[in-house]
Amino acid sequence: MASRIVPVGGTIGIMGGGQLGRMMALAGRAMGLNAIVWDPQPIGPAHEVAGDAITAGFESEDALLRFSEGIDAATYEFENVTYETTARLARIKPVFPPPDLLYVSQNRLREKDRARQFGLATTTYRAVPSAQEARQVAADLGFPGILKTVSGGYDGKGQIAVNTMEEAGMGFQALHGSEPLIYEKKVAFIQEMSVVVARDQNGRIAIFPASENHHDQGILDWTVVPARVPDPIQQLALHQAAAMARGLGLVGVMALEFFVTAEGELLFNEMAPRPHNSGHWTIEGAWPSQFSQHMRAVAGWPVASPRLFGPCVMLNLLGDLFLEGLDKLTRVLEWPGVQLHWYGKTAMRKGRKVGHVTVLADSVTKAIQRARDVKVALGGAWHDGA
Ligand SMILES: Nc1ncnc2c1ncn2[C@@H]1O[C@H](COP(=O)(O)OP(=O)(O)O)[C@@H](O)[C@H]1O
Ligand SMILES: [Mg+2]
Structure with a gap:
């Protein structure tokens, strides 16, 4: 196998x-x-900024060889990258985070x-193999x-x-495919929070401050840092993120999502072995960014202890706001402290x-107020709720 340290000038797939x-x-x-x-x-x-692109399904043998x-x-x-493909690739070239983390997630x-x-x-959960169950x-x-x-x-x-046994049965029929489903007790959380943790090949861990996340219809709407969650709970989340990173053998960046309850409980919801939407604030709000941190670790370079520059809000822009064009978009840049990121997608679709x-x-208060001004200027509605 090639060296696990990628030289400057090297290529990451x-x-x-x-x-x-x-x-x-x-x-x-x-x-x-x-x-x-x-x-x-x-x-x-990603194609726009990459040096090259291979267009093929992840099951393509030929693509795997050309890519590697x-x-x-x-x-x-x-x-949704096929786990088997990453595992096969890992026998030819280093793949980070290790495919095991992809498998778990x-x-x-x-x-x-x-x-x-x-x-x-x-959260309280159990596997659900049939409508009866x-x-x-x-x-x-x-x-x-x-x-x-x-x-x-x-x-x-x-x-x-799901609110009744009947709904559970019907819900199963509606969602069920080839795998069992999972039933989770709904958590009456007062806050959603996430932590992005980075770990390099030498086992050094670097954690970003926890972010407070607000969803609208299941989609992340906005994120604020520092999170308005008591410090001991935040510290516990950072500690748990480090434990997961170490335990799973992370190399790269991983995000953990949590619920915080009124009783001060911290409940793990899900993880993602990659940079996370709730960590986008790190591009301007911290050094290094979660993406920089990720690439450093993937290349076999050291991750750096992050610095937080100050209170920061990340506001997601969905296609809903731009169905009639992009004219309004640059208006938001007139406010101080506001940076735009545009992904270059060709179609503006609802929920995208x-x-x-x-x-x-x-x-934090001023950052949230300004994010609200931005959202409203773009013709969107501001959602304050957790
Ligand atoms: N057990 C739960 N209790 C309360 N809210 C939940 C629960 N599971 C999910 N949610 C809500 O739905 C959102 C999306 O669910 P999640 O499990 O994170 O799936 P994904 O982000 O992969 O779509 C969560 O951020 C949360 O707002
Ligand atoms: Mg989620």
Whole structure:
């Protein structure tokens, strides 16, 4: 196998062509790393900034060989990359995070089981193999609950709220595919929080401050740092993120999502072995960014202890805001402390992330107010709720 240390001027292969791949490639370029994208789609946000792109499904033998020949190390930017492909690639070139982490994250049952193994408290959950058992599990665990597909879900997709045994049965029929589902007790959280942790090949760990996350219809709407969560709970989350990173043998960046309850409980929800939407604030709000940190680790370079520059809000921009064009977009740049990120997607669709805005301000309150001004100026509604 080639050296695990990629020289400056080397090439990182990125599996997937979305915005996370784009921001990985941009961060890599700044440090002298080239990128080759492997994506089933012929165009995408990452393609624009990569040196080269291979368009093929992840099961293609030929693509695997061509990809592996052009790169020094590989990573993946979304979790629907076929695990087997990453495992096979890892026998030819280094793949980070190690494919084991992809395997764990591809299944909600597995990731919660592993989290518990490392001492993290999770939501109450159980596997649901049949409609009959859906009713029973829901009755056992209690209402309200949520039925979720174990794999393939994102942005709240593949989830159904359940309030009665009948709904549990119907929900199972609606969601069920070839795998069992998972039933989770709905958590009455007061805050959602996430932590992005980086770990390098030498086992050094670097953690970003926790972010407070606000969702709208299952999609991340905005994130604020520092999180308005009591410090001991934040410290516990950082500690747990480090335990997971160490326990799973992370190399690269990983995100953990948590719920915080009124009783001060911290419950692990899910993890992603890659840079995360709730960590986009780090591009302006911290040094290094989560993408820079990720590329450093993938290249076999050291990760750096992050510095936080100050209060910061990340506001997601969905296609909904731009169905009639992009004219309004540059208006938001007139405010101080506001930076635009645009992913270059060709179609503006409802519920689709097409860019984000970072707001830097002197206080959390001012950063949130400005993010709200930005959202309203773009014709969107501001959602304050957790
Ligand atoms: N057990 C739960 N209790 C309360 N809210 C939940 C629960 N599971 C999910 N949610 C809500 O739905 C959002 C998306 O669910 P999540 O499990 O993170 O899936 P994904 O982000 O992969 O779509 C969460 O951020 C949270 O707002
Ligand atoms: Mg989530």
